[in-house]
Amino acid sequence: MHSPDVVATKYKEQGRRLTPQRKLLFNLMHNNESHPTAEGLFEEASKRMPGISLRTVYQTLEELSEMGEIQLMHCDGGAVRFDPNVDEHHHAVCAETGELFDVYVDNIDSLRAQLPAGFEVQNVSIVFHGRVAKSAPRTARSARITTKSPARQQTVRAKSAKRTPRRTSRGSNT
Amino acid sequence: MHSPDVVATKYKEQGRRLTPQRKLLFNLMHNNESHPTAEGLFEEASKRMPGISLRTVYQTLEELSEMGEIQLMHCDGGAVRFDPNVDEHHHAVCAETGELFDVYVDNIDSLRAQLPAGFEVQNVSIVFHGRVAKSAPRTARSARITTKSPARQQTVRAKSAKRTPRRTSRGSNT
């Protein structure tokens, strides 16, 4: 999402008005990496502007989405989460806290997928489900996954292990 | 999901009773590749057993899920879709029809992702958003993406591509 000022300008250019509610929401969403829900954003906004309506929050989020300033995410079936980061990126969800983190994947094109015949892929979304290691921060072997900070990358090591080969109906087998 | 008979046996072993409703639902879910919603399954079930309750459908789906016989999917924020395929697989969603297709990806481990520090990945889910090519079914060049049937695989070519619908690369295989 662009800076509040830039968004404000875009709003005016489109004949939209700059209301205190909108300005506040622009500020709350800008650089917001928490992927808040409408309700969560509403609570934050209410602190600064008691009386603001949840309806207005939904409304403004919808506008920002239509303007391409934010993205919507349906991750776990709960409330939609709004993301001011519209760059191509993916997410990691902590099963414990529900926190959402941005994840950049640079070689999606290398995936070998058996897509249905005639299916034209427009966009791929990847969600890494897991959890943030509570303690054991320096156990040496806990750093298998990647430390985001040093811009270091690492091959994913998901559950892909050897889950009991559930050979039921589906495949050609019986 | 195991065959209706096997599931029935598991039910008895757990002290659960075999009711006509459950038997019907086992049959409707077995080998069902449509990833139905509770409501959709309820409609199907109602044809065969008028009067069955939507509540019972939800109930039974929950049981099957707890028993590991089916999987739940929250894909677009709408109703949950139930999947009797519990093998490790992913999905392709047609933006037009909402249809869900199973997609097998065999090299997830090769993804280079910048995960947050200390994040332990337990499972990765990939969703290919796109659409099934309407017409042009046999135009020879329409097979760019992969024909699921011949167990042929293809490198994903998501939106990252630059729309060059002329690449007749599908001949690479036998």
Place this chain on the structure above:
DNA sequence: TGCTTATTTGCAAATAGTGCGAACTACATA
């Protein structure tokens, strides 16, 4: 056949939004 208890069902309630219109106000204009 009867009993006991699991199951089914109808209905209320919870979630997460959306549709609508009356009241309100940003802001261009005089």
Place this chain on the structure above:
DNA sequence: TATGTAGTTCGCACTATTTGCAAATAAGCA
């Protein structure tokens, strides 16, 4: 600065999904 008007806000009803609850029903065993 006052005024007009169309864009906004906001409350509220209403939809869509799903879950909670308890009375009515019915498997499965003695």
